[in-house]
Amino acid sequence: MIIAIDGPAASGKSVTAKDVAKKLKYIHINTGSMYRAVTLYFLEKKVNLDNGTIFKKELKKLKINFNFKNEIFINDIDVSNKLRQDSVNNNVSKVSAVKVVRDNLVALQRNIALDNNVVMEGRDIGTTVFPNADFKFYLTADIEVRAKRRLIENQKSENDIQSMIDQIKKRDNLDKKRKHSPLVVADGAIIIDTTNMKIADQVEKIVNIIKRKDKYTNE
Numbered sequence: 001m002i003i004a005i006d007g008p009a010a011s012g013k014s015v016t017a018k019d020v021a022k023k024l025k026y027i028h029i030n031t032g033s034m035y036r037a038v039t040l041y042f043l044e045k046k047v048n049l050d051n052g053t054i055f056k057k058e059l060k061k062l063k064i065n066f067n068f069k070n071e072i073f074i075n076d077i078d079v080s081n082k083l084r085q086d087s088v089n090n091n092v093s094k095v096s097a098v099k100v101v102r103d104n105l106v107a108l109q110r111n112i113a114l115d116n117n118v119v120m121e122g123r124d125i126g127t128t129v130f131p132n133a134d135f136k137f138y139l140t141a142d143i144e145v146r147a148k149r150r151l152i153e154n155q156k157s158e159n160d161i162q163s164m165i166d167q168i169k170k171r172d173n174l175d176k177k178r179k180h181s182p183l184v185v186a187d188g189a190i191i192i193d194t195t196n197m198k199i200a201d202q203v204e205k206i207v208n209i210i211k212r213k214d215k216y217t218n219e
């Protein structure tokens, strides 16, 4: 069983996907962390991020592993707590727009679902990674609400709201306008606007949809 959850930055995908997976006893896969890990590696190696043609060679030197707690390892070093730093936030959309990066990571993502029930979240799960997913959800929320949530998550002051809005908008635009696997609502996806919802409610809504449909198909 494959549950795809896509949506723009800070729309609540990660926490929702994690809790839905827990309730269903499925594995939660956060694909954003993989794009962030590649970006971190390139930044640390001082790879010229404006020259996507050298990425292929650089990717050959990179081994990404992760476990089902969503800890990510680059060449066997745990980088999980470095993935949300500003340098990564500001460059991840540029790196993830490059086809060879996507091809590598999509292969990894498809592989995981071969022998596992998964809740996978990202930008292109319902469109590219698993266009035939059993269930597809698209989470969204007003930009101010998303920025506020991200400030709280990062323990930043409310005074930083405008710069957070700008950062999120910039990333969303790049993700929506890129040529390869842009962020769009997948065919058949159920749109959930979480602006006025609590996490527990959006989790319950998704789990109920899955259980209801499952019941019908099993009858």
Ligand code: CDP
Residues within 6 Å of the ligand: 008, 009, 010, 011, 013, 014, 031, 032, 033, 035, 036, 092, 093, 094, 096, 097, 121, 122, 123, 124, 125, 171, 172, 175
């Ligand atoms: O947590 P947040 O929504 O802010 O972002 P994320 O899910 O960690 O994703 C970080 C970035 O990775 C996105 O802005 C996209 O540029 C890229 N990404 C992607 O291109 N495809 C995915 N399936 C997941 C993430």
